[in-house]
Amino acid sequence: MVIKILGSGCAKCKQLEANAQQAVKELGIEAKIEKVTEVQDIVEYGVMRTPALVVNEQVKAMGRVLSAEDIKKYLQS
Amino acid sequence: MQAIIEVLLSGWQALVDYLSISRIIMLTIAFFLSGAISQFMSQGAVMKYFGPNAKKWLSYLIATISGAILAVCSCSVLPMFASIRKKGAGIGPAVTFLFAGPAINVLAIVFTFNMIGIDIGIARVLGVFFLSPVIGLIMYILYNKSESIDANASMFNIKDDSSRKAWQNLLFFITLIAILVSGVKHPIITAVFTVVLIIELILYFKKHELIEWCRATFDLAKKIVPLFLVGVFLAGIIQAVIPPELMVKFVGNNSFGANAIASVFGAFMYFATLTEVPIVNSFMSLGMLKGPAVALLLAGPSLSLPNMIVISKVLGIKKTFTYVGLVILLSALIGMLAGYIIYI
Numbered sequence: 001m002v003i004k005i006l007g008s009g010c011a012k013c014k015q016l017e018a019n020a021q022q023a024v025k026e027l028g029i030e031a032k033i034e035k036v037t038e039v040q041d042i043v044e045y046g047v048m049r050t051p052a053l054v055v056n057e058q059v060k061a062m063g064r065v066l067s068a069e070d071i072k073k074y075l076q077s
Numbered sequence: 078m079q080a081i082i083e084v085l086l087s088g089w090q091a092l093v094d095y096l097s098i099s100r101i102i103m104l105t106i107a108f109f110l111s112g113a114i115s116q117f118m119s120q121g122a123v124m125k126y127f128g129p130n131a132k133k134w135l136s137y138l139i140a141t142i143s144g145a146i147l148a149v150c151s152c153s154v155l156p157m158f159a160s161i162r163k164k165g166a167g168i169g170p171a172v173t174f175l176f177a178g179p180a181i182n183v184l185a186i187v188f189t190f191n192m193i194g195i196d197i198g199i200a201r202v203l204g205v206f207f208l209s210p211v212i213g214l215i216m217y218i219l220y221n222k223s224e225s226i227d228a229n230a231s232m233f234n235i236k237d238d239s240s241r242k243a244w245q246n247l248l249f250f251i252t253l254i255a256i257l258v259s260g261v262k263h264p265i266i267t268a269v270f271t272v273v274l275i276i277e278l279i280l281y282f283k284k285h286e287l288i289e290w291c292r293a294t295f296d297l298a299k300k301i302v303p304l305f306l307v308g309v310f311l312a313g314i315i316q317a318v319i320p321p322e323l324m325v326k327f328v329g330n331n332s333f334g335a336n337a338i339a340s341v342f343g344a345f346m347y348f349a350t351l352t353e354v355p356i357v358n359s360f361m362s363l364g365m366l367k368g369p370a371v372a373l374l375l376a377g378p379s380l381s382l383p384n385m386i387v388i389s390k391v392l393g394i395k396k397t398f399t400y401v402g403l404v405i406l407l408s409a410l411i412g413m414l415a416g417y418i419i420y421i
Binding site (some may be wrong): 050 | 229
């Protein structure tokens with residue numbers, strides 16, 4: 001599973017990354033967390049509001065910091 | 078040693094002078110308003126005007142006021158700018174948004190009115206309203222042909238999960254703005270509106286929404302207040318360090334040259350959020366005239382050297398040069414015009 005955090009590096013993006021890491025750890029699954037910081041690449045995902053969460057190349061949420069609990073739901077389904 | 082202590086004292090004095098109780102109350106209300114905008118303002122309702130099928134004049138209009146209604150932080154300006162340009166309404170509205178977004182945010186406007194004065198505040202607001210669509214339109218005319226748009230209308234269809242109706246949100250924002258405007262000057266009116274606000278909060282809002290609002294406000298304050306205090310401190314130091322003669326020589330008149338110096342300085346200098354306000358304020362007490370002050374405030378928040386480099390990655394060198402040139406030139410012209418009008 002590949003999880004991508006889209007954002008140019010503001011505080012909210014870092015928070016989302018930390019929450020994603022926590023979610024992965026608590027679920028005990030194999031997942032790679034990558035950061036996408038280039039504006040051009042972010043736009044290609046159809047994302048305007050950062051931070052955004054992408055799981056297996058699908059945009060799951062944008063414009064808000066999901067809690068670890070919320071991220072877990074996206075990882076399990 | 079003596080000199081250094083004097084300079085530091087001057088910075089300290091600026092802080093003490095600025096932070097009166099009434100100002101702190103005012104700023105607290107302004108932060109809550111900004112927090113509410115980022116939390117409750119329906120972004121979906123606004124975003125659809127940036128889509129590829131939106132009416133062009135509406136795109137420009139919404140882009141111009143976007144800063145006030147979207148509470149865009151500097152890190153979200155660029156992704157939105159790039160999306161509007163490549164997937165939506167095109168380069169014109171995108172550039173309008175890029176310029177207006179940071180320039181017209183509620184906090185910056187409140188601080189300008191509150192710290193520098195009503196005349197400069199009004200000049201700043203009107204200046205942004207005029208410059209944003211004009212700069213966007215010029216960029217459109219110059220470069221529309223060389224743009225490739227890969228329209229994606231669905232991207233601009235954002236659904237908001239809001240339990241409130243539009244008029245309820247509107248009422249809430251109007252009440253907050255009324256409290257901000259009447260402030261400590263008219264305590265009775267403020268008290269009446271505060272009661273209205275509390276009734277609205279009880280009737281229309283869920284508890285978790287209110288907690289999120291407070292959290293958004295607190296996050297905003299945590300990010301901005303320390304930088305702003307440093308800015309006020311620096312502004313005090315500037316007053317002690319820069320000789321007034323120098324300020325008078327360069328920006329102590331309302332010629333085009335003086336306005337251009339101010340707008341070039343504003344464009345290249347990096348101002349952390351809102352710090353342009355205290356710094357311009359101390360420039361003015363050193364002898365900067367109102368025209369150049371307006372020019373600096375117009376060119377300042379939307380541009381800085383680091384931010385030009387990032388924009389050039391998205392926009393390319395040539396278009397970035399044109400954009401920066403337009404901002405500098407037009408800010409100087411508006412500054413000059415404002416300088417004459419306010420002077421009379």
